Amino acid sequence: MHPGRMIVCDGGNGAGKTTVLKAMETHLVARGRDPIMTREPGGTPIGEKIRQVLLSPDTPEMCDVAELLLFAAARAQHLREKILPALAAGRVVVSDRFDSATVSFQHYARGLPLALIEQINAIAIDGFKPDLTIILDIDPVLGLERLGRRGDGLDRMEQENLDFQCRARRGYLEQARRDPERFVVIDASRTLEQVVTAALAALDRALAR
Incomplete structure (x- = not known):
């Protein structure tokens, strides 16, 4: 147990995570909590270097197992260098993605065995679990449309096809179904104001536990 709290914001590409995280x-x-805002892959100098390799469109040849291990390496460093010390100090840590993303993208979307994913995740996080994972759920068709309107270049994961994004979405929803105490699903196709309101309500409930 730790005195702090860790909240994760996750979900499909184009679901509006950036806006929700800022809110x-x-x-x-505003409530005097001085949060630690972080992301995966990344969050540490080592993790950010790994992120550059993982998400660069210039690495299309990356095999699925290498991808899995790189995500796990970044997460192991992230947890030990940044997250655990912050939680021990009583801070609120808010992360853009965490372990649920690996299950969704590397198992459901890529097709790697779940037992392998769980084994690698177990090594990376050593039994640690976030206090709450908020899933911003969106139809991948709408998510890809939003990404197209964003105007920025797409990273390697965002460039995956619609079928891939649909499989990842199923992964998030299945995880939430199996562990309703840890996951909250928010319909990200609603107005931005509604999505933010729902996310902040879930955040407040988690902090009040």
Whole structure:
């Protein structure tokens, strides 16, 4: 157990995580909580270097197992260098993605065995679990449309096809179905105001536990 809290915001590409995360930061700061805002892959100098390799469109040849291990390496460093010390100090850590993303993208979307995913995740996080994972759920067709309107270049994962994104979405929803105490699913196709309101309500409930 730790005195802090870890909240994860996850979900499909184009679901609006960036906007929700900014709203969560503002909400926490207004309540004097001084949150640690972080992301995966990344969050540490080592993790950010791994992120560059993982998400670069210039690495299309990356095999699925290498991808899995790189995500796990970044997560192991992230947890030990940044997350656990912050939680021990009583801080609120809010992360853009965490272990649920690996299950969704590497198992459901890529097709790697779930037993392998769980084994690698277990090594990376050593039994640690976030206090809450908020899943922003969106139809991948709408998500890809939003990404197209964003105007930025797409990273390697965002460039995956619709079928891939649909499989990842099933992965998130299945995880939430299996563990309703840890996961909250929010319909990200609603208005931005509605999505943010629902996310902040879930955040407040988790912090009140």
